[in-house]
Amino acid sequence: MIHPKAIHLHRHILHLPPRNPIQHILSELQIRTSLPRFNQLHALFITSGLFRGALPATRLLKCATDASNLPLAQLIFAQIQSPDAFSYNALIKALALSPHPLISLCFYRGMLRRGLSPNEYTFCFLLDCCARGLALLEGRQVHAHVGKRGLAAALFAGTSLVHMYGDCGAPADARRAFDEMLQRSGVSWAAVVDACVGCGEPAGALRLFREMRGAGVEPNNAALVGALCACAEIGNLAAGRAVHAHVVVRGLELNVTLGTSLVDMYAKSGAIDSATAVFLLMPVTSVASWNCLIHGTAINGRGDKAVSLFEKMKHKTDVRPNKVTFLSVLHACSHSGLVEEGVKFFAEMSSRMYNIVPSIEHYGCMVDLYARSGRLDDAMGLVKAMPMKPDIGIWGSLIVSCRNHGYRDVETPLAAQILKLAPDDTCGYLFLSDAFAKERRWEDVIGVRKMMREMDVRKVAGSSSIAKWF
Numbered sequence: 223m224i225h226p227k228a229i230h231l232h233r234h235i236l237h238l239p240p241r242n243p244i245q246h247i248l249s250e251l252q253i254r255t256s257l258p259r260f261n262q263l264h265a266l267f268i269t270s271g272l273f274r275g276a277l278p279a280t281r282l283l284k285c286a287t288d289a290s291n292l293p294l295a296q297l298i299f300a301q302i303q304s305p306d307a308f309s310y311n312a313l314i315k316a317l318a319l320s321p322h323p324l325i326s327l328c329f330y331r332g333m334l335r336r337g338l339s340p341n342e343y344t345f346c347f348l349l350d351c352c353a354r355g356l357a358l359l360e361g362r363q364v365h366a367h368v369g370k371r372g373l374a375a376a377l378f379a380g381t382s383l384v385h386m387y388g389d390c391g392a393p394a395d396a397r398r399a400f401d402e403m404l405q406r407s408g409v410s411w412a413a414v415v416d417a418c419v420g421c422g423e424p425a426g427a428l429r430l431f432r433e434m435r436g437a438g439v440e441p442n443n444a445a446l447v448g449a450l451c452a453c454a455e456i457g458n459l460a461a462g463r464a465v466h467a468h469v470v471v472r473g474l475e476l477n478v479t480l481g482t483s484l485v486d487m488y489a490k491s492g493a494i495d496s497a498t499a500v501f502l503l504m505p506v507t508s509v510a511s512w513n514c515l516i517h518g519t520a521i522n523g524r525g526d527k528a529v530s531l532f533e534k535m536k537h538k539t540d541v542r543p544n545k546v547t548f549l550s551v552l553h554a555c556s557h558s559g560l561v562e563e564g565v566k567f568f569a570e571m572s573s574r575m576y577n578i579v580p581s582i583e584h585y586g587c588m589v590d591l592y593a594r595s596g597r598l599d600d601a602m603g604l605v606k607a608m609p610m611k612p613d614i615g616i617w618g619s620l621i622v623s624c625r626n627h628g629y630r631d632v633e634t635p636l637a638a639q640i641l642k643l644a645p646d647d648t649c650g651y652l653f654l655s656d657a658f659a660k661e662r663r664w665e666d667v668i669g670v671r672k673m674m675r676e677m678d679v680r681k682v683a684g685s686s687s688i689a690k691w692f
Contacts, residue, residue, distance in 0.1 A: 280309045287316035307338050314347040323351035327360060340371070342379050349382040353389035361386045365399075375404040381413055388417025393426070411437075412444035415452075424452035428461055441468070443480055450483040459491040466500075476504055482511045489518020509541050517550035525558025532567070545571070545578050552587035556594060564591045582610050589616050593623030 279302040286295040299305065299313050310333045317326040330348055333340060340348075345368045352361035365374070365383055373379040380403035387396035396417035403410060411434040418427035431449040434441060441449070446465060453462035466484055474480070481504040488497035501507065501515050512535045519528040532551040535543060548571045555564030568588050571578040585608050592601035601620060605612050 280306070280312060283309060284312045287312050292316055292320050305336075307333070307341060307344065310338065311341075311343050311347060314344065314351065318347055318350040318354055322355075324355040324357055324360065326351040340367070342373050342376055345371075345373060345379050346382040349379075349386040353386040356390055358387075358390040358392060361390055362395075374399070375402055377403070377405045377407060377410070381407070381410045384410060384413040384417060388413060388420055391421050393417050393421035393423055396421075406439070408434075408439055408442040408445060411439055412442055412448060415445050415448035419448050419451045419455070424455035427452035428456075428458065431465075443474075443477070446474075447479055447483045450480075450487045454483075454487040454490040457491045459488075459493060462487040462491060476500075478504070478506055478508045478511065482508065482514055485511060485518070486514040489514055489522070492522060494518055494522045494524065507541065509544055509547065512541055513544075513546045513550055516547065516554070520550055520554030520557065523557075525554040525560055528554035529558075529560060529563055543571075543576065545581065545584070548576075548578060549581075549583055549587065552584060552591065556587050556591040559595055561591060561595050561597070564588065582608075582613055582616075585610075586613070586616050586619070590619040593619045594626075596623065596626075598623055 279298070283295055283298045283302070286298055295313060295316050299309060302309055310329060313329055314326040317323055317329070326348060330340070330344070333344075345364060348364050349361060349368075352358075352364060365386075368374050368379050368383065374383065380399060383399035384396045387393070387399060396414055400406070400410065400414040411430070415427045415430050415434070418424070418430060427448055431441070431445065431452070434445065446469065449465050450462060453459070453465065462484075465487075469476070469480065469484075476484075481500060484500045485497045485504075488494070488500060497515060497518050501511060504511060512531070516528050516531050516535070519525075519531060528551060532543070532547065532554075535541060535547070548567060551567055552564055555561070555567065564587070568580070568584065570576060571584070572580060585604065589601045589604055589612075592598070592604065598620070601623065605616060605620070
């Protein structure tokens, strides 16, 4: 049944002068956002022949993309008789936020086949699609088109190139794109700093941040967060304090993102009291803020304090513990010998209150908790009950427990399990060799060493992939 208001609106439009219907519908698009009313206006476009004009049709398309209704936006785009560059831009921009951003490249090819000229915004949206799809090859191809149009040095396109290369894990390309820019903004600098941090080059990120300050560019929130992340990665407390001082001197708002980054930096740099002080000054906190403080407190040897923070968090109404929170508090319990608390929290996470399915990391923390406290039977029982196969870290925790608590008869088969999981990892061979040595099985020790030579596995300090667990 047609809504009475739709009939009234249709009759009203039909009685307007010829030039007024378009303006009336366009004004309707500005104020009517509900889906039923939007569908009414869409129907009027079809019956009134307004899809013949690119401008009004693009306005309708933009309204659909603003409402994040991609299927409807694609339907509207298909109904436009002669889409222009603005129509394509609106759709490509919407596709960047979709689960399948690389579909935008198909529409870009269609745009070129129609003889339309892409502008700087077209390339910005396309590069965003490539970044979200982690499509480095396609991103390079778009970069080539940007260069042919002479836009690689332009502010917006250049910044989008830096973002794309950073998100796709190519920091050297991000830096080259940045260096080619004739004009740079704070956003451009923040993009290249973030690219270095995201690609595991924190020292390079800090150098760029200093260059930015030396160039007289005021760092924005994103640049400050990037610099703090870099400081956290390498534990550069002095540089982190300098960034914090800049925030204080400039009187910048301690928003959730910036505040959480400061908490994380101080916690990872060993200054847990400073991390707590910043946390208490934050006007608004998030789950990430709490997670950083709980995790930082745990890794700085204050497991009981981490548990206390977790209990406080559970009573907050504006935040809710997630899987990362539980991982942090289980880690705290494991390294502080708080077995009963850890068992309680592990049971809580899968309860109706939180309904979180434990991952292999959560199981790993629990196995480590039991193993460190000498409860090997409980640890082995949990390993057998796990819904997934144990990883190297879990077997390693059990081996260390065997060594520390004298269960030598179990150590050898556990070391063999590691060899099966990771035949290229030094750690499994060393565990097995040491286990044989303790049993005075010297021929087996020689056999393991021979196997290492045949597999070309070398004992290099810091090279084991499971060293992080112990």
